[in-house]
Amino acid sequence: MIKQSWWMAVALAALLAVAGGAERARAQSGPIGLTLQIENVSTGQTGTATARFNRRLLPCGAGGSAPLCTDPVTGQPIVFNEGSVLNGNVVFTISDASVATWDAAQPNPQAGPPSATAGFVATANQIVRRCGFFPTTGLPGVGTPAAPGPIAGYFGGCESVSAVYRALRPGVTQITVTFIPDLPGAFSSRAGFPANAGVLLALFAGYPNPTDVKTLEVTGPAPAGDVQLVAGCNNVTPAVTEAAAVFGARVSPPAALVAVWEHRAATNTFVGFSPLPGAPSDLPGVTRLRPVFVCVTAAAALTQPPV
Numbered sequence: 432m433i434k435q436s437w438w439m440a441v442a443l444a445a446l447l448a449v450a451g452g453a454e455r456a457r458a459q460s461g462p463i464g465l466t467l468q469i470e471n472v473s474t475g476q477t478g479t480a481t482a483r484f485n486r487r488l489l490p491c492g493a494g495g496s497a498p499l500c501t502d503p504v505t506g507q508p509i510v511f512n513e514g515s516v517l518n519g520n521v522v523f524t525i526s527d528a529s530v531a532t533w534d535a536a537q538p539n540p541q542a543g544p545p546s547a548t549a550g551f552v553a554t555a556n557q558i559v560r561r562c563g564f565f566p567t568t569g570l571p572g573v574g575t576p577a578a579p580g581p582i583a584g585y586f587g588g589c590e591s592v593s594a595v596y597r598a599l600r601p602g603v604t605q606i607t608v609t610f611i612p613d614l615p616g617a618f619s620s621r622a623g624f625p626a627n628a629g630v631l632l633a634l635f636a637g638y639p640n641p642t643d644v645k646t647l648e649v650t651g652p653a654p655a656g657d658v659q660l661v662a663g664c665n666n667v668t669p670a671v672t673e674a675a676a677v678f679g680a681r682v683s684p685p686a687a688l689v690a691v692w693e694h695r696a697a698t699n700t701f702v703g704f705s706p707l708p709g710a711p712s713d714l715p716g717v718t719r720l721r722p723v724f725v726c727v728t729a730a731a732a733l734t735q736p737p738v
Contacts, residue, residue: 462516462634462638463484463485463515463516463517463610463612463641464484464485464486464641465482465483465484465608465609465610465641465642465643466482466483466484466486466643467480467481467482467483467606467607467608467643467644467645468480468481468483468645468696468699469481469606469645469647469696470696471647471648471649471650471694471696471722472531472598472647472649472650472720472721472722473598473649473650473651473652473668473720473721473722474598474599474600474601474649474650474651474652475597475598475652475720476597476598476720476721477534477595477596477597477598478531478595478596478598478647479593479594479595479596480523480593480594480595480596480606480608480645481591481592481593482521482523482560482591482592482593482608482610482643483590483591484513484514484515484562484588484589484590484591484610485513485514485515486510486513487510487513488508488509488510489508489509489510505700505713507698507700510698513590514588514589514590515562515563515588515589515590515610516586516587516588517562517563517585517586517588517612517613517614518561518562518563518564518585518586518587518588518612518613518614519562519563519588519610519611519612519613519614520559520560520561520562520610520611520613521559521560521561521562521592521608521609521610521611522557522558522559522608522609522610522611523557523558523559523560523594523606523607523608524556524557524606524607524608524609525555525556525557525596525604525605525606525647526556526604526605526606526607527602527604527605528555528556529599529600529602530598530599530600530601530602530603530604530647530649531596531597531598531599531604531647531649532555532556532596532597532599533553533554533555533556533557533558533594533595533596533597534595534596534597535553535558535594535595558594560592560593560594561592562588562589562592562610563586563587563588563589563613564587585612585613585614596647598649599649600649601649601650601651602649603646603647603648603649604646604647604649605644605645605646605647606644606645606646606647607642607643607644608642608643608644609640609641609642610640610641610642611640612640650666650668650722651668652668652720654668654670654735655670655735655736655737656734656735657732657733657734657735658732658733658734658735659730659732660682660687660725660727660730660731660732660733661727661730662727662728662729662730663726663727664692664724664725664726665724665725665726665727666722666723666724667722667723667724667725667733668720668721668722668723669717669718669719669720669721669722669723669735670719670720670735670736670737671717671719671735671736672716672717672718672719673716673717674715674716675691675704675712675714675715675716675717676704676706678691678704678716678717679691679704679706681733681734681735682725682727682731682732682733683731683732683733683734684731685706686728687727687728687729687730687731688706688725688726688727688731689705689707689726689727689728690703690704690705690707690710690726691703691704691705691714691717691723691724691725691726692714692723692724692726693714693717693721693722693723693724694722694724702714
């Protein structure tokens, strides 16, 4: 009886951890949702790929129709990560290593060639990050508080993991992330598990491994001198870090400038600056080699300093 109550306590903890968002997650990709966020970069620049688990919008109130909570500073919806619940490996893959590679796979005079870390080796196309502590071996079993079985070692997980990539040349490639849990049979068969594990494993069985994919766009180095702009929004890589108003003043004629927009990958939102009277502006400045959109009403020129 003691053994079964300890097992059920572990199961209950896992049930509570996923119950709040399990039904919403099931409608998407299963009890563990996985979202990949990346940063578009320029040649020679590094960016970060971040895998976030069960990312949710925060409702302000009870019920399915409750409004979303917003950040009073940015006005954007507040999001949070419920976490993965399960421990496992997060595999990041770049489809075209001639466009970008994982930064840890590149040798340098200080570090030398890449080496195995926690059993994994970074390559140009693939890198692995741990979510939760390192794998437990053996099938889950029943235990007691004094001598716990290994089942507890499969739970804990993480909120997010990240990997850094380096852009090599202008182009487009795919970055894919996949979560592979340590729990044997998770997202597939329940064979080999204790009979009383059914309620717990039913939350995970029958689903594919969580995965997500994003398109990475690598732009060329920032041009110096005059950049010719056409009417509309032009993708420009700043050659300097400075205040948005100063950067906007580089557009000639000044009356043509409508706005400068920058994409924030972490929140998948845009922040912008506009010289127009009364227009909202929440972009304090531009960053060297971080692409922005310069929107103009007619043909214009943007003068950039040497890189």
